[in-house]
Amino acid sequence: MRKSNKVSMAVIRRLPKYYRYLGELMENEVKRISSQQLSQLTGFTASQIRQDLNNFGGFGQQGYGYNVEDLHNQLGKILGLNRVYNTVIIGAGNLGHAIANYRSFEEEGFKVKAIFDVEPEVIGIEIRGIKVRDVKELEDFIKENQIDIGIICTPKDVSQEIADKLVNSGVKGIWNFAPKDLKVPDDVVVENVHLNESLFTLSYMLKERINR
Template identity: 65%
Template sequence: MAGKNISMAVIRRLPKYYRYLGDLLDNDVQRISSKELSEIIGFTASQIRQDLNNFGGFGQQGYGYNIEALHTEIGKILGLDRPYNAILIGAGNLGQAIANYSGFRKAGFEIKGLFDANPKIIGLKIREFEILDSDKIEDFVKENKIDIGILCVPKNGAQELADRLVACGIKGLWNFAPMDLNVPEDIIVENVNLTESLFTLSYLMKEDE
């Protein structure tokens, strides 16, 4: 796979494969054909084979896919065979909901600290975490080897916080702020814009009328 350009469309389908294969494992299913997988996941069998062939292909003619092996390999492709340490900045309603979600820890993403600038909530606890003052971010990142910064802050503070995290050496930002961040090329940003997603839903509902 080294040096091969994989389209973002393929990459964004991989987590769905991983999730569905995990569900099959939970139900003790051991193997599956691309046709059977297509009926479950909603992609065509041809699309599934093409996607997986980007990474070498994992099926056998007449046998299909070994689900446990394929799930493991897709996990490796997604980088889920290593742990990640994260901090969450912005402990309002959205930030608290994310901090309370146990699925991240199960997948190997460990939230190590919560931060906010609001003195009214600094010192409160969310799960086992005490909400810390945002002024302490730099020291905390250095002491805890943080990989990912999760931004759940308003638009007007997001860029400054992103700059601070980048300066600390963080290479990945999961951005819930409603703006595009300006960061160096070697910084990975995944934007989650809830309003844009809702607008897309609105459009599709309108077109379906």
């Protein structure tokens, strides 16, 4: 059980990495792991791992470590992965195609119900069995299909308009790949994935290493 309602975003952003490595350990039939061993896998210190997990309760046992399957399941619940999320993708370009074709999302409970675009040449085609619809149908589709998450893969000049449509239709979660910071109400959660910012960060780190 969570000890506090206030958990830092830094901690939250480390949880998916723990979850991923624990899943790989389960695939390799590893039954238990110590915080030190988990540290070697994740790159975080053993102390940091214990502190992170203690935000949500005590999962390990002194002298035993962590039960891999149990900790994986508990983290899945903490991350909200014990339910299905209905999603839509807006933008059927290369990025929208890639996300629609990534089966791992569906395996973790993120079900793509439809893809939307404005281009006549792609409207009506199917991507992995998912129909591309006219973006004019977006709001009605969301209301009729209880959509939880909208995935924005559009150019930045239309991304706010799309976000407004998602919000007005009742969507509470937006995964935004457009290079623009969106304005949404406080009860809507946005996760921005700015690919250029990540690349620029890599460029900086590479420059620093070269200049040593």
